[in-house]
Amino acid sequence: MANPEPMKYRHEVKHIITPGDDLILTSRLRKLFVHDKNADSHGVYRVSSLYFDTPNDTALRQKLDGVNCREKFRLRCYNGNPDFIRLEKKSKQGSLGHKRSAPVTRKQVERLLAGDVEVLLESGDPLLGELYRKMRFQLLTPKTIVTYDREAFLYTPGNVRITIDRSLRTGLNSLDFLNPEMFHAPVSDGMSVLEVKFDEFLPEIVKMAVQTPHTRAGAYSKYAVCRRYD
Numbered sequence: 001m002a003n004p005e006p007m008k009y010r011h012e013v014k015h016i017i018t019p020g021d022d023l024i025l026t027s028r029l030r031k032l033f034v035h036d037k038n039a040d041s042h043g044v045y046r047v048s049s050l051y052f053d054t055p056n057d058t059a060l061r062q063k064l065d066g067v068n069c070r071e072k073f074r075l076r077c078y079n080g081n082p083d084f085i086r087l088e089k090k091s092k093q094g095s096l097g098h099k100r101s102a103p104v105t106r107k108q109v110e111r112l113l114a115g116d117v118e119v120l121l122e123s124g125d126p127l128l129g130e131l132y133r134k135m136r137f138q139l140l141t142p143k144t145i146v147t148y149d150r151e152a153f154l155y156t157p158g159n160v161r162i163t164i165d166r167s168l169r170t171g172l173n174s175l176d177f178l179n180p181e182m183f184h185a186p187v188s189d190g191m192s193v194l195e196v197k198f199d200e201f202l203p204e205i206v207k208m209a210v211q212t213p214h215t216r217a218g219a220y221s222k223y224a225v226c227r228r229y230d
Helices: 019-032 058-064 106-113 117-121 126-137 204-209 222-227
Strands: 010-017 044-053 069-078 085-093 096-104 141-155 160-171 184-186 192-198
Touching (some): 019 160, 044 058, 096 126, 141 222
Antiparallel strands (some): 010 096, 141 160, 160 184, 160 192
16 A cells, blocks of 8 residues: 655744734735635635534644644535535644645535534545544534635745635534524624745745734634634
């Protein structure tokens, strides 16, 4: 059996930015870089994620405690479209991140939320199988819904992706993940999250473009913020 391809980690740098800096930064980025092709005419799309955790909140505690190597599982959909849902596993080593993903259907998600864990074994996908094992043996369960509006910019050299996430809000019932009428509670305090992801190097044009007077790098977790409102 061939050895699996090693995971390629990317640099991930987050900044918390004020509404004023958001306006300045967005105006600059729109002039320099192209939007993500999946965005609407304004360059924005909605991201909704359902995060899993153990009864002891292992993923949350590891994040809050600053554990260097950690992982999270989540279901993710865009613009409330139930026909495009993905299971993602996010692995972190310090400021480096790696993501694996696999498609899941609305029916699979509905069965999973109804407690039918066996549905994860039917496709034979390795990532779904890994979630099955961790739901069985580590007792992972759906914990909270994280939703926000994202504006994403791309710069090909260095494989750079710049995102600004706004209007962070949380769904108060994890079983409502597919409910288009789900109630969300706002949790962002008016701040936005700037994130820059790149491979081996960050091009100078990007480094200069994301500078704002009040930008501060920080270990910010949307999942952790939303868990305060459980």
